[in-house]
Amino acid sequence: MSLLSVENMGISLVGPGNMLVEGINFSLEKGDRLGIIGESGSGKSITALALLGLLPGSMKVTGRISLAGTDVVNSSERDLVKIRGSKAATVFQEPLSALDPLMKVGRQIAGPLKLHQKLVGEAARREVYKLMERVQLSDPDRISASFPHELSGGQRQRIAIAMALACKPEILIADEPTTALDVTVQGEVLLLLDKLVKEEGMSLIFITHDLPVIARVVSRLLVMQDGHIVEEGSTSNIIESPKHPYTKKLIEAARTVTAVPYVNEKIGKRK
Amino acid sequence: MTVNHPIFETKDLVKTYSRQGSSVNALDGVDLTLRSGVSLGIVGESGAGKSTILDILLGIEKPTRGTVKYHGQELDMANRKQMNQFRREVQVVFQDPKTSLNPRMRVGSIVGEPLRSLKIEGDSAQRVREVLKAVGLNPDVVSRYPDEFSGGQRQRIAIARAIASSPIVLIGDEPVSALDVSVRIQILELFQSLKNLLNLTLILVSHDLAIVGQLCEEIIVLKNGQIVEAGDTRTIFTNPSADYTKKLLDSVPTFLSTYPG
Numbered sequence: 161m162s163l164l165s166v167e168n169m170g171i172s173l174v175g176p177g178n179m180l181v182e183g184i185n186f187s188l189e190k191g192d193r194l195g196i197i198g199e200s201g202s203g204k205s206i207t208a209l210a211l212l213g214l215l216p217g218s219m220k221v222t223g224r225i226s227l228a229g230t231d232v233v234n235s236s237e238r239d240l241v242k243i244r245g246s247k248a249a250t251v252f253q254e255p256l257s258a259l260d261p262l263m264k265v266g267r268q269i270a271g272p273l274k275l276h277q278k279l280v281g282e283a284a285r286r287e288v289y290k291l292m293e294r295v296q297l298s299d300p301d302r303i304s305a306s307f308p309h310e311l312s313g314g315q316r317q318r319i320a321i322a323m324a325l326a327c328k329p330e331i332l333i334a335d336e337p338t339t340a341l342d343v344t345v346q347g348e349v350l351l352l353l354d355k356l357v358k359e360e361g362m363s364l365i366f367i368t369h370d371l372p373v374i375a376r377v378v379s380r381l382l383v384m385q386d387g388h389i390v391e392e393g394s395t396s397n398i399i400e401s402p403k404h405p406y407t408k409k410l411i412e413a414a415r416t417v418t419a420v421p422y423v424n425e426k427i428g429k430r431k
Numbered sequence: 432m433t434v435n436h437p438i439f440e441t442k443d444l445v446k447t448y449s450r451q452g453s454s455v456n457a458l459d460g461v462d463l464t465l466r467s468g469v470s471l472g473i474v475g476e477s478g479a480g481k482s483t484i485l486d487i488l489l490g491i492e493k494p495t496r497g498t499v500k501y502h503g504q505e506l507d508m509a510n511r512k513q514m515n516q517f518r519r520e521v522q523v524v525f526q527d528p529k530t531s532l533n534p535r536m537r538v539g540s541i542v543g544e545p546l547r548s549l550k551i552e553g554d555s556a557q558r559v560r561e562v563l564k565a566v567g568l569n570p571d572v573v574s575r576y577p578d579e580f581s582g583g584q585r586q587r588i589a590i591a592r593a594i595a596s597s598p599i600v601l602i603g604d605e606p607v608s609a610l611d612v613s614v615r616i617q618i619l620e621l622f623q624s625l626k627n628l629l630n631l632t633l634i635l636v637s638h639d640l641a642i643v644g645q646l647c648e649e650i651i652v653l654k655n656g657q658i659v660e661a662g663d664t665r666t667i668f669t670n671p672s673a674d675y676t677k678k679l680l681d682s683v684p685t686f687l688s689t690y691p692g
Contacts, residue, residue, distance in 0.1 A: 193691060199611040200582070313477065342476035343638050343682040369612060372684040379691045396690040413613040418685045421644045422668045 161229070162187040163330055163363055164211065164248075169223035171206055171215065171387075180219065181207055181387040188331065193357065193364040195378035195395065197371055197410065202384040204367045208335050211365070212248055213240040228330060245272045249324035251353075253336035255316035259308040265319045266304025272326040291322040296352060314345035318352070325356065332357060335367045350377065371414040375399055383407045436503035438600055438632060439465035439488060444497035446483045446656075457483040458494070459656035465600070470626065470633035472643030472664070474679065475653035481636045484653070485604055488634065489523055490514060519549050522593040526605040528585030532577040538563075538588055539573030545596045562591040565628075566621060583614035590621065594629060601625070602634045607642060615642075622646055641683045644668055652676050 164187060171181040181203035188194055198204040209215050211225060213232050225232040228247040230239065249272075252258045260268055269288045273279040279287055292300045295318040308316055317337065324332060334353060338346040354377050357364045368374050374381070374395075381398045383391040383406065391404040402408045446458040458480045465471050475481050486492035487499060490508055499506045501517060508514060522545070525531040532541055539559055546555040560570035566587040577585055586606065593601055603622065607615040623646060626633055637643050643650060644664050651661040652673065660673040671677050 199613065344476060344678050346684070347682050370684060371612075372686045375686055375690060376684075377691060394690075394692070396692065399686065399690065409613055413616050415686065416616050417607075417612055417619070417639075418641050418683055419645065420641045420668055420680065420683055420685075422665050423680070 162226075163190050163192075163228060164188040165224070165226045166211070167224040167226075169207070169210065169221065169225060171203070171210055172220050172222070174218055174220050179387060181210075184223070184389060186382060186389070186392070188363050188365065190330070190363055191361060192380065193366070193378040195374040195381045196365065196367045196384060197369065197374055197381055198384035199369050199410075201386070203387040204384050205335055207384070208250070208333050208365065208367050211333060212244050212250065213237075214244075214250075242276075245324075245329065246276045246327040247329060248331035248333055249327065249329040251317070251320050251324050251332065251334045251337045254340045255313065255320045256308060258320050259316060261308055264305055264307060265311070265316075266300075269304070269319065269322050269326060272323060276327040287326070288322075291326055292318075294325060294356065295319070295322045297322070312345075313341050314349060317341060317345075317349050321349075321353065321356070325360065328360065329362065331363045331365065333365045333367070336369070337366075338373060339368065339370065346373070353377070371399070371410055372418055383410070437464045437466045437500075438502060439463070439634075440500040440503075441487075441494075442498050442500075444484070444487060444494045444499070446480075446487065446492065447495040456656050458487075461497075461653075461656070461658055463651055463658070463661070465632060465634060467599070467632055468630070469649055470635065470647040472640075472647035472650040473634065473636045473653060474638065474640050474643050474650060476638055476679075478655065479653040480656040481638075481653060482604070483656075485523075485602065485634075485636055489521065489602065490517060515549060518545075519551065519596040520598050521600045521602065522596060522598040523602040523604065524586070524589050524593050524606045527609040528577070528582060528589045529609075531589050532585055534577055536576075537573065538575050538577065541577070541588060542573075542592045542595055545592060549596055551596055558595060559591075562595050563588075565594065565625070566591045581614075582610050583617060586610060586614075586618050587621065590618075590625070594625065594631075597629075599630070599632060600634065601631045602636070604636045605638070606635070608637065608639070619645060639683070640668075640679050652679065 166184055166186050169184040170179055172179045184207060196204045210221050221233050227243060230243050266288055269291055270284045273284050273287055288304060289300045297303050297318050338349050341349060366374055366378050379395055381395050382389050385406045391407045399411060402411055441461060441463050444458050444461040447454050447456050473481055473484060487494050490506055543555050543559045546558060559573060563570045568587050607618050610618060625631055633646055635643050635647055648664055650664050650667050652659050654675050660676045671680060
């Protein structure tokens with residue numbers, strides 16, 4: 161059985177019934193690194209939220225999602241809480257809104273440890289420090305006693321990653337984890353994520369609009385447009401010989417906007 | 432117009448913000464020159480001072496120290512006549528057209544607003560239709576509201592508003608960062624064609640060297656309120672001297688030739 165399997169999943173608005181996402185099928189095995197690429201409105205983020213049963217009440221999921229043996233669509237909130245963080249954890253785009261502004265970050269990292277592993281006190285503190293070391297945050301004394309606003313964007317995202325790692329999830333779902341960061345920090349966080357996923361033997365679902373970024377991390381890609389998967393395949397196949405016109409357009413666009421004049425403008429030339 | 436004066440010339444700009452007794456130099460001695468027809472890119476990451484420079488060049492903020500000359504004349508926010516002329520000639524497009532367009536105003540009044548507030552004479556309805564056409568929109572959209580448009584279309588509306596007063600300088604503050612990649616290209620191409628067509632000199636503020644480099648002949652790289660490197664785009668890209676510039680260039684996320692497998 162796959163670690164995660166999604167069968168004919170659809171997401172619609174409760175009430176009007178408009179389909180936001182339709183006919184989504186994919187599966188994820190242990191150690192897989194899967195990318196979901198698409199632009200705004202493609203449905204990539206709500207797809208990610210649906211995997212953990214995190215969609216707002218205004219949306220309804222149909223089809224089947226099986227995550228580490230749990231039927232996500234039909235499970236109660238109580239059962240979902242048990243798998244969130246422990247079976248699959250998420251890192252979101254904006255660490256400032258993912259973190260509680262009123263809680264020191266040390267306590268926030270300890271949150272999932274307490275919930276899932278019943279770790280408290282000195283044992284929890286030691287684990288928090290270990291996690292901070294894993295995400296390459298130096299000076300754990302100072303940082304764990306800081307509030308999110310006292311840290312830089314990169315540090316905050318590292319905290320969010322530490323929280324995601326806390327309960328050794330089997331799947332890490334990262335939704336635009338580098339998009340809100342400064343460009344020079346983006347690369348560092350990307351390398352860190354890549355390294356951690358490999359070292360911990362996690363499976364990764366990486367969601368972004370940024371093709372060159374995702375192409376460095378994942379081995380398989382799903383391309384989404386208007387709520388549908390329009391193309392899927394290995395990263396190298398998709399980037400080197402895209403089939404669907406939309407994929408072609410995305411790749412062309414990415415090559416153009418990342419073309420540095422005089423340096424690599426050749427690969428950015430169109431026509 | 433005065434001959435050979437640069438459009439903008441700043442000398443030793445310092446902007447200090449103080450809060451709870453401590454003060455931060457958001458800008459720390461910035462000299463820059465904008466010459467007609469030589470578009471300038473201002474690149475840096477968060478906290479570099481990009482927005483502060485922009486506010487000063489737009490005449491919204493006063494520098495703590497240093498001067499801004501516009502066509503050789505010191506910019507004086509109290510000088511109404513100068514400021515009226517200045518605001519006609521220097522216009523801006525912001526990052527996020529969701530917040531830069533008033534959701535309660537129809538497109539026609541949004542785009543026509545500079546014409547009214549700067550008391551520009553002439554047939555403003557006609558002018559609004561003209562600039563909408565220039566940015567690739569159907570002029571009949573005047574009666575619609577911003578939320579009926581996509582991100583890219585909204586940014587076109589914002590650009591139409593910016594060019595309505597026939598400016599000579601168009602400032603873009605991360606004008607494509609909030610847009611989808613495929614839309615980004617269209618907006619960049621629009622900037623390029625307007626630049627040529629209307630003889631605009633651009634100031635483009637961005638964290639993205641690639642984008643700035645595609646539109647600007649000169650670049651300054653800012654870090655912590657100071658210029659770490661300035662020069663023409665080709666030299667900066669092919670032979671960057673500051674380590675920080677190299678780091679920025681390296682972080683442009685280009686495709687690698689190998690893939691994880």
